[in-house]
Amino acid sequence: MPLTIAYIGFGKSTNRYHLPYVLIRDSIRVKSIYNRERKPELEQQYEGRGIFFTNQIEDILNDGDIQMVSICTPPDSHYEYAKLCLEAGKHILVEKPFCTTKKEAEEITALAKEKGLVAMPYQNRRFDGDFLAVKEVLQSGKIGGLVEIESHFDYYRPDAPSAPGKYYEGALYGLGVHTIDQMISLFGRPHHAAYDIRSVRNTENPDDLYEVQLFYDNFKAIVKTSHLVLDPYPKWILHGTKGSFIKYGIDQQETCLKAGKMPGSENFGVDPEEAYGKLTYIDAEGNIVEETVPTPQGDYGRIYDLMYESIINGAEKLVRDEELLANMEILERGFEQPSPSVIKL
Known part of the structure; x- marks a missing residue:
């Protein structure tokens, strides 16, 4: 069974560094993409992919099919979105920088551990x-x-x-x-x-x-x-x-x-x-x-392949929490x- 994911953010990062790799992988299914403002012309490029586009964050957070959310928004929003997704029971992959401070990163990794979820930076x-x-x-x-x-x-x-x-x-x-x-x-x-x-x-x-x-x-x-x-x-x-x-x-x-x-x-x-x-x-x-x-x-x-292994099969994360926190410090x-x-x- 593929890992069902969603994206928060629909800018250059999502379209250039994520989707081109994910859409050729049978192990990953992109179900939804959230952006504060809809981008119809850009959305049309993915017609036929079965992707649901929305400007309502609840469509991502409340969807029980979505197992992981890839957060591709400006850095000052990473902490907020990461926390929302973890509290909704979603694993997360977060674009760089993971957060703006080490303290924020510590809170997110602690919350993920508490809930038994995978939280990792996108160190492609x-x-x-x-x-x-x-x-x-x-x-x-x-x-x-x-x-x-x-x-x-x-x-x-x-x-x-x-x-x-x-x-x-x-x-x-x-x-x-x-x-x-x-x-x-x-x-x-x-x-x-x-x-x-x-x-x-x-x-x-x-x-x-x-x-x-x-x-x-x-x-x-x-x-x-x-x-x-x-x-x-x-x-x-x-x-x-x-x-x-x-x-x-x-x-x-x-x-x-x-x-x-x-x-x-x-x-x-x-x-x-x-x-x-x-x-x-x-x-x-x-x-x-x-x-x-x-x-x-x-x-x-390969980041997504390894996220799949961590989420589905319990493999160790590519970027361990102590590595993430050392980098942030x-x-x-x-x-x-x-x-x-x-x-x-």
Whole structure:
């Protein structure tokens, strides 16, 4: 039997990053989509899918067939909607950031646990192809003990019209939420964090540049984003006691989705060979070895496969509560004091 779900929110997130993956999965049935304002022209694109569109939230909350709700609304509404859905007995998948504060996230995870429900953030970038390549390299052990790992999420977008907003509407909460999660998924909770968070293109706006350094016992992880990087910088840089790994180019799923190419189509999300990562290391005989690391195929839909397993079969969640809360704390504490700053976690 498929997992019956609904969506709260019918904007870019739902239409670009969720529905294209869900509608090709037999294990998931989309029954309803709620939005405060109906969008008839957009709804017509899903004609024949058997989806019920509504601007009445009670149609979602009171429907006993709906087992899980995917919340794809602005960040400041996540806590409210998550609580409503859990109190109605629905499992929830929440777009990033999960909440705007750690305290809110603690309340939601505690409520889910109390009611025996699954509550998880939509950390789809755990299934970026470039991140999967990094995991393969680390698991191979070829670079030896890790010394430093660096991840970039850069653009060149010099124009920044005035759009004042809250701290959770900037680049750190929007993109750092993913790259910090990737590091937490690999290495767990760090013991210190150093921050450089700035608004560079337009000081009226929330941050558009950040560097966060996460300190572990014997290595550090660095996550960076800037909107003023014209000459491409490596997406990943890994240095270890026996070698290094360099990878240019970001996962191609988003590029394909923006171009209207859908999951399941030929070559969807495939990384070009020229973007494959380069692994250089010293082998057991002391020789310098260079290898090209093909980029694994990414698939954001795997989040839904794993939600199905957690809800239907009781499998452990992909993103554990302690990982979610560590991420929320790192994000939130970056704004407790002016940058640059260092905190103990």
